[in-house]
Amino acid sequence: MSVIPTNPSPPSAPGTDVVKAKKGLYGDEDNYITHGKGILSWLLTIDHKRIGLMYMVCVLAAFFIGGIFAIALRTELIWPGQTLMPWAEANTNWKLYNQLFSVHGAVMVFMFIIPAIPAILGNFALPIMLGAKDVAFPRLNLLSWYCYVGGSLFFLWILTGGVVGTLFGLENMPWYFPKGIDTGWTFYTPYSTDTNTGVILATMGVFVLGFASILTGVNFIATIHMLRPRNMGWDRLPLMLWSLYATSVIQILATPVLAITMLLLLAERVLGIGVFDPAKGGDPVLYQHFFWFYSHPAVYIMILPAMGVISEVISVFSRKHIFGYSFIAASSLAIALFGFIVWGHHMFTSGQSPLLNSVFSLLTMSVAVPSAVKVFNWLATMYNGKIRLDTPMIYALGFIWLFTIGGLTGLPLAALSTDIHYHDTYFVVAHFHYVMVGSTLFGFLAGMYYWWPKMTGKMYNEKAGQIWAWMVFAGFNLTFFIQFIAGSLGAPRRYADYDPRFWKYHFISTLGSYVLMIGLFGVLYNWVSSWRSGKKAPANPWGANTLEWHTPSPPPHANFEDGHEPEGVPPYDYDGWDYVSEEEGYVRKEGYVYQGH
Amino acid sequence: MSHDHAHDEHAPHAVPLGFLALIFGVLMVLTFVTVGVTKFDFGYSMNLVVAMAIALVKALLVGLYFMHLRWDAPINGFILVASLLFVTLFISFALLDTGAYAPTQAAAALRGSTP
Amino acid sequence: MSTAHSDHDHPAHLAHHFETSAQQMESGKLGMWVFLATEILMFGGLFCAYAVYRANNPDVFLFAHRALDTTWGAINTAVLLASSFTMAWGVRAAQLGQKKLLIGLLIATLFGGAGFMLIKTVEYKAKWDHALFVGPSNAYYHDNGTLADPGEAAHSSEYIEKHGDTDGGHGGHGDDHGAGHGDAHAAGHGDSHAGDHGGDHGAQADAPAPAASKIAAPAAPPTGLHADLLTHKRPVLGAGESLSTGIGAIQASHKGSHYPAFTELDPLNTNRTHIFFQIYFAMTGLHGLHVLIGLGLISWICYRAGGPMTRALLVPGLFVSVGIYFVFVWWLVSANSGWFPTTALVAAVLCLIAGALWGAKNVALTKPNPDADSEFSPGYYTPVDCVGLYWHLVDLIWIFLFPLLYLIH
Ligand code: HEM
Numbered sequence A: 001m002s003v004i005p006t007n008p009s010p011p012s013a014p015g016t017d018v019v020k021a022k023k024g025l026y027g028d029e030d031n032y033i034t035h036g037k038g039i040l041s042w043l044l045t046i047d048h049k050r051i052g053l054m055y056m057v058c059v060l061a062a063f064f065i066g067g068i069f070a071i072a073l074r075t076e077l078i079w080p081g082q083t084l085m086p087w088a089e090a091n092t093n094w095k096l097y098n099q100l101f102s103v104h105g106a107v108m109v110f111m112f113i114i115p116a117i118p119a120i121l122g123n124f125a126l127p128i129m130l131g132a133k134d135v136a137f138p139r140l141n142l143l144s145w146y147c148y149v150g151g152s153l154f155f156l157w158i159l160t161g162g163v164v165g166t167l168f169g170l171e172n173m174p175w176y177f178p179k180g181i182d183t184g185w186t187f188y189t190p191y192s193t194d195t196n197t198g199v200i201l202a203t204m205g206v207f208v209l210g211f212a213s214i215l216t217g218v219n220f221i222a223t224i225h226m227l228r229p230r231n232m233g234w235d236r237l238p239l240m241l242w243s244l245y246a247t248s249v250i251q252i253l254a255t256p257v258l259a260i261t262m263l264l265l266l267a268e269r270v271l272g273i274g275v276f277d278p279a280k281g282g283d284p285v286l287y288q289h290f291f292w293f294y295s296h297p298a299v300y301i302m303i304l305p306a307m308g309v310i311s312e313v314i315s316v317f318s319r320k321h322i323f324g325y326s327f328i329a330a331s332s333l334a335i336a337l338f339g340f341i342v343w344g345h346h347m348f349t350s351g352q353s354p355l356l357n358s359v360f361s362l363l364t365m366s367v368a369v370p371s372a373v374k375v376f377n378w379l380a381t382m383y384n385g386k387i388r389l390d391t392p393m394i395y396a397l398g399f400i401w402l403f404t405i406g407g408l409t410g411l412p413l414a415a416l417s418t419d420i421h422y423h424d425t426y427f428v429v430a431h432f433h434y435v436m437v438g439s440t441l442f443g444f445l446a447g448m449y450y451w452w453p454k455m456t457g458k459m460y461n462e463k464a465g466q467i468w469a470w471m472v473f474a475g476f477n478l479t480f481f482i483q484f485i486a487g488s489l490g491a492p493r494r495y496a497d498y499d500p501r502f503w504k505y506h507f508i509s510t511l512g513s514y515v516l517m518i519g520l521f522g523v524l525y526n527w528v529s530s531w532r533s534g535k536k537a538p539a540n541p542w543g544a545n546t547l548e549w550h551t552p553s554p555p556p557h558a559n560f561e562d563g564h565e566p567e568g569v570p571p572y573d574y575d576g577w578d579y580v581s582e583e584e585g586y587v588r589k590e591g592y593v594y595q596g597h
Numbered sequence B: 001m002s003h004d005h006a007h008d009e010h011a012p013h014a015v016p017l018g019f020l021a022l023i024f025g026v027l028m029v030l031t032f033v034t035v036g037v038t039k040f041d042f043g044y045s046m047n048l049v050v051a052m053a054i055a056l057v058k059a060l061l062v063g064l065y066f067m068h069l070r071w072d073a074p075i076n077g078f079i080l081v082a083s084l085l086f087v088t089l090f091i092s093f094a095l096l097d098t099g100a101y102a103p104t105q106a107a108a109a110l111r112g113s114t115p
Numbered sequence C: 001m002s003t004a005h006s007d008h009d010h011p012a013h014l015a016h017h018f019e020t021s022a023q024q025m026e027s028g029k030l031g032m033w034v035f036l037a038t039e040i041l042m043f044g045g046l047f048c049a050y051a052v053y054r055a056n057n058p059d060v061f062l063f064a065h066r067a068l069d070t071t072w073g074a075i076n077t078a079v080l081l082a083s084s085f086t087m088a089w090g091v092r093a094a095q096l097g098q099k100k101l102l103i104g105l106l107i108a109t110l111f112g113g114a115g116f117m118l119i120k121t122v123e124y125k126a127k128w129d130h131a132l133f134v135g136p137s138n139a140y141y142h143d144n145g146t147l148a149d150p151g152e153a154a155h156s157s158e159y160i161e162k163h164g165d166t167d168g169g170h171g172g173h174g175d176d177h178g179a180g181h182g183d184a185h186a187a188g189h190g191d192s193h194a195g196d197h198g199g200d201h202g203a204q205a206d207a208p209a210p211a212a213s214k215i216a217a218p219a220a221p222p223t224g225l226h227a228d229l230l231t232h233k234r235p236v237l238g239a240g241e242s243l244s245t246g247i248g249a250i251q252a253s254h255k256g257s258h259y260p261a262f263t264e265l266d267p268l269n270t271n272r273t274h275i276f277f278q279i280y281f282a283m284t285g286l287h288g289l290h291v292l293i294g295l296g297l298i299s300w301i302c303y304r305a306g307g308p309m310t311r312a313l314l315v316p317g318l319f320v321s322v323g324i325y326f327v328f329v330w331w332l333v334s335a336n337s338g339w340f341p342t343t344a345l346v347a348a349v350l351c352l353i354a355g356a357l358w359g360a361k362n363v364a365l366t367k368p369n370p371d372a373d374s375e376f377s378p379g380y381y382t383p384v385d386c387v388g389l390y391w392h393l394v395d396l397i398w399i400f401l402f403p404l405l406y407l408i409h
């Protein structure tokens, strides 16, 4: 059996259920999901596809947890004054709010958005797109998943402590029973050295999660370098893989600095070494350098894989060769490298020197160039294409739209004078939600829908998928667009209460978040019902030409059928496929010869 | 498997023992030199430069010969150099910044003019 | 790997998803180098903290680094280089299929690493004895603008200045200086605090120090410094003040190998004196951790490279080695009071007994088994190579740590 999150409900009608349980979801088909039985065959697997699925279950759970916190945050803000715990002392309520946004941020960043695309879709698709049997280091891949789970446990620990502590009004708990965490996801010193919440556990959690990320990066780099098939030079590498490659480079070069930051912060908490703590002679601005040297590149860990998904989806659903292949590929690398020289734009108001402020401001604006290169190439790809508005494409179009808004609002933040006004207002909140949720989440959903038939072997309900997609899009914009306006008017972020004149903005935003939540639950329902009772997916429902569509859905344990030696093909040449209506999918033309491109 | 890398089935390149010993000898000598050179004073900054130059030569010897970079696929050396470049980037920006604000505080605090 | 899918013409060491041994080996090495890059970046963070504090507080570093023992540091560099050499030789032996030699060299490398850790222990012990340890157990520990115990700091300063002058690497420098200041301290502060200089270095963080004994009265300005750091307000740069003039002045004052005494430090920087030690312990501590991990990896390689006897003796041997290490620690600290010496002794005895019994059992039960031979051959030695790379990286980092920490002048 599989670890599908949808185990059949209690055995109400024994007769039918027995048959179902015997045949499972796949009858007696032999694929990677049915290839081994029992929970251990999953927990000890080194099959990259299964590890991708295990990541999927955990990462979606993290998304769910982070989402609960988001809804709680928005609910607190629906009216001015105390909303969540009206019965409690005001201070308790405000402290609860600080914990909510801290856990929300940390869980979403470290447990959801960073692993989402590389660890789920990348793990599943990358080796197959290379025609390989597995990633270069399958055991490390499994270790990565265990690191992810281990690191996440620290956050569950903190979270439990926070819930229990708040409900029972506990104060000054020991480090192993922390009352949540209230530093924000950035753990700025000196606040993080002074607070009595769970900084120690959180830094350990982030450290371990960092290992998960690094191991994925090491694996992807070695795999892309060493396991490409015959006839696949770098110029035939699908753009998804180019962006995963660029992502891995960032994971390798940035994550270790996060690790040492967390170790130093841990030493600061446990031993009081004082490197970052001004009371002990340390330098809190240096902490911010450390933190953002990782965390700005990390926003590109989040966005680049999404851009890779979009490059695939836009081309496939326009039925046109991608426009500007080499520009898109090169801009991925450029973004990865540029991402390392702009971190100071998070520190314009921290006391960073005027010299570095101006240098970082200038460099930050230059990142907009490779981002724009991608957007224009996607638009040019769609131009004159035969566009199909299937669910993945709707998300992809949403991505382009929302990423453009998110990216463009980065520019006033990058300009020194305007940032003084916008910094720490809802304008920043709106900016980064447009790029992280509007872009990365949309890219993730596009990719999930796009590879869903391949991963599960089932088609989803297309109509429902589209309806939910529009709902997610509407809910998202309702929630966050208005925050640009509130922020421009000066509404500060990270406050549990606010001036009543901001009430209508917060109210609309909160309503939007409920719409968004319903939309996302709809998506989940769409997936679950597809897996349980969807139609069997054809090998190639979209007519795409990257190698994962050259093998059955779901793929066999060894990725390709025996005797099939995959070779590199031009990934965006769609002429070799014919739509066959009995198959409800595409079938390769007999004897089609690739011309190159 | 890709073909823009050379994967010819060559026998492993074993570094001659005498050569390894020679490198080891040079490394030891350089260790003595770096300690001995502290007897001479070239000024605070120059002393640091000299010490780092010697360390760099030692690092090069270890990297090229003990770690086989001299004979390895160039990508491995490239990874090493790239990681050093990024460390340099990090350190130099941080230095530039703290260098620009730290003495400011110190000077102002000395005047007793802190707010 | 599933047996169902591995081709039968694959050699045993070749994983199912690789086509050739060469491809597998190159992948392994590439992966290892990528991993080493992450190690470099991680240490890079510590080097950054070092650079920032040294650049902005050069006289603190000039003063405080004299607590370190150049002789031991240099010896340790040599030890680590030697173990790097035996490791490189070991890789050569693996490439040439010299199985016995490989095991011998790996064990030699293990001894090198262990020697390094022993010497490190001696050095750390000296810091502990002179209240120069990590965290609040450092005599210069500042919290909210005050030294925990100025008397203790004076003792430590005396030690540092004397020690720096007699230490091998710096022999002959600043004799005129250090001695003079050492005496001044002894007279001015040392005596009056002999009474309250107890065994506990750590816990007095909050105790306000008597005002009269403040060394060089650092209190007022640093408080101002903290205040504006905390509120994120920065004083404006006065005309003509800049980084370069500050550093220039410091450089000028240190021409001629002059090491500042603690009392000569810029009062603004005295609160950062302990940070030199914190960084020293962070850097050497993390490096030491890597040495330990390296020792573990080499043992693992040694196990895989060995025949039945090596395999039978290796783990018990490790226990015995750890036991010997604890005997050494016990010997080092036996003069101290408290729980530590006893604990070290108990640990030593337990490890020695366990190792001896286990070893005896293994030797008694081991039969010559032709199958349990070395896993490595000229066709497959990637793990030896990769562990070698790791070990060399540990060496590389030390090559930089040594001059940066021990040889400041
Ligand atoms: C396209 C170019 C981009 C530019 C020019 C840009 C610029 C900026 C600037 C200047 C800030 C600091 C604002 C402040 O705190 O006052 C900021 C914050 C932020 N940006 Fe961007 N950004 C860009 C793209 C992205 C992307 C792609 C992501 C993520 C996927 C992202 C995520 C964030 C986050 C999370 C923050 C806030 C962090 C915090 O303070 O908690 N940005 N951005």
Ligand SMILES: [Cu+2]
Pocket: A295, A296, A299, A342, A343, A345, A346
């Ligand atoms: Cu940023």
